[in-house]
Structures are given as structure tokens and as C-alpha cells.
Amino acid sequence: MFEGLKKKLSGITKKLGHSVESSSMTTEIKAEVPMLEASASPDAPNISEMPNPEISHVQPSVAPAPKTPGFFGKLKMLVIEREFVLSEKGIDEALLELQMVLLESDVAFPVAEAITNHMKKELVGTHRKIRESPEGIVTNALKHAIEEVLGDGFDLAGYIKSHEKPVKILLTGVNGTGKTTSIAKIAYYLQNQGTSVVVGAGDTFRAGAIEQIRVHCDRLGVKLIAHQEGADPSAVLYDTVEYAKAHNTDVVLADSAGRFHNRVNLMNQLEKIKRVMKPDLIFYVDEAAAGNDAVIRAEEFEKTISTDGVILTKVDMDQKGGAAISIAYTIGKPLVFLGVGQGYPDMKPFTPSLIIDAIFGGEE
Ligand SMILES: Nc1nc2c(ncn2[C@@H]2O[C@H](COP(=O)(O)OP(=O)(O)OP(=O)(O)O)[C@@H](O)[C@H]2O)c(=O)[nH]1
Ligand SMILES: [Mg+2]
Incomplete structure (x- = not known):
């Protein structure tokens, strides 16, 4: 790192x-x-x-x-x-x-x-x-x-504690950056804190996406709400929120299909998801190893759909650190989590010392 x-x-x-x-x-x-x-x-x-x-x-x-x-x-x-x-x-x-x-x-x-x-x-x-x-x-x-x-990051645990339940969290970002994996890792993290979670399979677009999130949820023992491939993701996520309300679930984690900010149809779909699901928090997901590209994409997303924070994945594979250092300052939104590996525990709530220690710490 x-x-x-x-x-x-x-x-x-x-x-x-x-x-x-x-x-x-x-x-x-x-x-x-x-x-x-x-x-x-x-x-x-x-x-x-x-x-x-x-x-x-x-x-x-x-x-x-x-x-x-x-x-x-x-x-x-x-x-x-x-x-x-x-x-x-x-x-x-x-x-x-x-x-x-x-x-x-x-x-x-x-x-x-x-x-x-x-x-x-x-x-x-x-x-x-x-x-x-x-x-x-x-x-x-x-x-x-x-x-x-x-910056100081974002105290998700504190937010969940003080906010009306269910807290609805939507992950979005470009293709393959680690949204689905991050949903699973966050579910694992929250469950370990005694927070109940339901996941919505909001990526109905990519073949195999529903199956991918189902495997994670089965492994973690987390409830998944899913429709058929090609279904309207707003409907899936609406049902997920309804499930959480009916079962007093603390947090809804909504997966979504990968998209670029300039794909009008997919961005309109995201707008609809926002209107229907009314997320409390939208986290932008990108990979640290993408460097400058990640920062530029985050800026574009921020302009198109205002977010509440950033999840930076694949930090373990990043040599340069530029995206990690730049992204929060550039878009003016806090870093929330850093993905530092492929395992479920490899999701670290962001604190500045995670990055400072990696840059200035002793030999690993
Ligand atoms: N090394 C490492 N790999 C990661 C991390 N997060 C995700 N990955 C890997 O990145 C790949 C893509 O992850 P996904 O979660 O499927 O990404 P996605 O954004 O949901 O992809 P789409 O749904 O296709 O847009 C998988 O092979 C993950 O295991 C991380 O923090 N570190
Ligand atoms: Mg995915």
C-alpha cells in the first residue's frame, strides 16, 4: 500500500x-x-x-x-x-x-x-x-x-446510532470498482457491530450480478431482496426498504449497476432510484489504483448526483496513493471506508492515520 x-x-x-x-x-x-x-x-x-x-x-x-x-x-x-x-x-x-x-x-x-x-x-x-x-x-x-x-472522514456508526431507522445507504460508481464487494464487506462490518442489515440487489442490469450478491449474502447470513434480471432496480430497492421497515432492520444496503456519469439512461435510472428509495446516504465507490481517473470520475459523479461520501477500494493494490490523498479534498465529501483486500474484514472505516501510517510508518 x-x-x-x-x-x-x-x-x-x-x-x-x-x-x-x-x-x-x-x-x-x-x-x-x-x-x-x-x-x-x-x-x-x-x-x-x-x-x-x-x-x-x-x-x-x-x-x-x-x-x-x-x-x-x-x-x-x-x-x-x-x-x-x-x-x-x-x-x-x-x-x-x-x-x-x-x-x-x-x-x-x-x-x-x-x-x-x-x-x-x-x-x-x-x-x-x-x-x-x-x-x-x-x-x-x-x-x-x-x-x-x-479531512476527518465520516462516522457511519455514529450516524446510524442517531438516525431514524432504517438508514438507507446506496452505493454507486463506475463498473468493476468494487460496489458489490463493498456492500458485502459493509454488511459484515455492521453485523459485527450488532447492527441488523438487509441488502437490496439493485444491479438488475449486469448478467450474474444478482447471483454474485446472493452468494455474499448467503455466506454472511444476511437477508437479500432480489427480483429478476432486467427488473426495475427502483422497485427492488423500494421492496428492500419496505422489508426493513416491517422487520425493524437498522440498515438497508443497496447495490447498483456500474455506470459512467455520461450514460444518460443509467443516470436517469439512478435519479429514479433516488426518488423512490430516498437514500439517506449515497456513497461513491471507486478504486484507489485508478489514481487521477478515480478523482476525475468522482468529480463528474458529484456534479451529476450529489453524494455523501466516498468508499475507496483496492487501496491494497495502489502504489501511488494519489487518489486516496486527493479524492475527499477535490469533491468536498468525506472518505468513509477504505477497501484494503479481498476478504470481508478488509474494509476499514477511514481515519487519517490509516493513510498517514501507511505513508510514514516503518517497513511492512
Ligand atoms: N484487492 C482488492 N480487490 C477488491 C477490493 N474490492 C473489490 N475488489 C475486487 O474487485 C473486483 C470487482 O468487484 P465488484 O464488487 O464486483 O465490483 P462492482 O463495482 O460491483 O462491479 P460492477 O457491478 O460490474 O460494476 C472483484 O474481483 C473484487 O474482489 C479491494 O479492496 N481490494
Ligand atoms: Mg456489482
Whole structure:
């Protein structure tokens, strides 16, 4: 998962660290610290005789502090500590290089720009202590910037808890991206949380689609509502909702046929499904490995049929990470789940740390 991006970013943060180091300006931070009474006797050295000003610690006195400060107690000692202040010069060029690396990894242009802008804001003017590693500072700034564009995700469990039942969830997206598999994985996830589920076989279009979802539901022990191949999917999903109402089922999971946003008939069919089934949540499903294509398709879907969140599948097969980083920021809708394998448990509720750890974590 994201191995290519991980390698590239580790290289560029090292480089950025060097740029930060060479573009840092040395500065002396001056702070006034009250002198202790015991050392502030007439015999005490005056400020100009104080030891090396780079030593910033005031030695504690053995004598008790006076109750009321006398004349010498009011004296301050000048403490000087050396720091680096990161300047814009030099960082700019390195950030541009980072932007190129992000673009090569299929991060969408506005997202790459948002990341480098965020980093610049965090880095420029930062005070760095002499022994602090510039690479560490850069890596932290990059993590914060990526967290910013990833967003917080979507708390599906919380939504289901607080929402009137049944919660009706429709999955849509282009062909073969993992909608049906995701329905099965979400059913498994919800069942494990003690949430009851019914699935609607809303793909009546593709041969074998009903059988595919039936196999999953049989394996999981989940109720399936299905009609014949070629039937109106709105009718199937209407019946599914009615079943859920009659049986106090918590969640309706509606599968649908794969479609492209420019297939007018299929998009009209989706509109009809929306009107009839009245989904509470529409999740757009696409595959991480499709990179830029996934982001562009998500944008088109968003314009055509407003969604509530994104399920990104096949993250386990993605080297670049660009779609995962870009998709939520680009369409302004949260990531909900990440599909990370073929098994039922391989559906992870999205949290930014899933992606941050994959990019910056240790060797797998
Ligand atoms: N490695 C991996 N494979 C996945 C994941 N999600 C789905 N797949 C595989 O992707 C293929 C297509 O999945 P489907 O669930 O049939 O996709 P779909 O979107 O329903 O396809 P259509 O109904 O034809 O539009 C299957 O072989 C799945 O096993 C995932 O997270 N990781
Ligand atoms: Mg399907």
C-alpha cells in the first residue's frame, strides 16, 4: 500500500531537510530571567561577567529565595539561546520539487498545491533549536498538511446510532470498482457491530450480478431482496426498504449497476432510484489504483448526483496513493471506508492515520 509514494516522499523530505538547513538563519533568542537573591549579592558577578551566554540554564541557588525581592533580586539575567529561523528562501524551490513528486504520484494539482502551501505556512518562521533535525520538522509539516487535505472522514456508526431507522445507504460508481464487494464487506462490518442489515440487489442490469450478491449474502447470513434480471432496480430497492421497515432492520444496503456519469439512461435510472428509495446516504465507490481517473470520475459523479461520501477500494493494490490523498479534498465529501483486500474484514472505516501510517510508518 502506497510503497512508491512512501519511497519518494522519504527521499524528498531528506532533501527538503537539507534545504531547510541551508536556508535557516541563525538568530539569538534573548530572554530575561530574574536573578536569584543569593547570587545577587554585592559580590556577585555583574551581567557582563556572567559565564558563556549560550548556556541557557540558570543554576538553582542553594539559599532560600527571599520573601520580598531586594534591589539585586530585581535584576534580570540575560539568557541567550541560539536558534534557527526557517526562511522562505530556499524552501520555495524544495517545495516545488515536492509538488512535482506529489503530481507524479497522481495527487491532483489543487491538492498538491494545498499541501505545499500548508507546509510553507507551518515551516516559514519556525524556530528550530540547534539539535532539532530539519528532516523531522519537514516530515511533521508534511504529515500535518496531508492530514489537512484528508479531512476527518465520516462516522457511519455514529450516524446510524442517531438516525431514524432504517438508514438507507446506496452505493454507486463506475463498473468493476468494487460496489458489490463493498456492500458485502459493509454488511459484515455492521453485523459485527450488532447492527441488523438487509441488502437490496439493485444491479438488475449486469448478467450474474444478482447471483454474485446472493452468494455474499448467503455466506454472511444476511437477508437479500432480489427480483429478476432486467427488473426495475427502483422497485427492488423500494421492496428492500419496505422489508426493513416491517422487520425493524437498522440498515438497508443497496447495490447498483456500474455506470459512467455520461450514460444518460443509467443516470436517469439512478435519479429514479433516488426518488423512490430516498437514500439517506449515497456513497461513491471507486478504486484507489485508478489514481487521477478515480478523482476525475468522482468529480463528474458529484456534479451529476450529489453524494455523501466516498468508499475507496483496492487501496491494497495502489502504489501511488494519489487518489486516496486527493479524492475527499477535490469533491468536498468525506472518505468513509477504505477497501484494503479481498476478504470481508478488509474494509476499514477511514481515519487519517490509516493513510498517514501507511505513508510514514516503518517497513511492512
Ligand atoms: N484487492 C482488492 N480487490 C477488491 C477490493 N474490492 C473489490 N475488489 C475486487 O474487485 C473486483 C470487482 O468487484 P465488484 O464488487 O464486483 O465490483 P462492482 O463495482 O460491483 O462491479 P460492477 O457491478 O460490474 O460494476 C472483484 O474481483 C473484487 O474482489 C479491494 O479492496 N481490494
Ligand atoms: Mg456489482
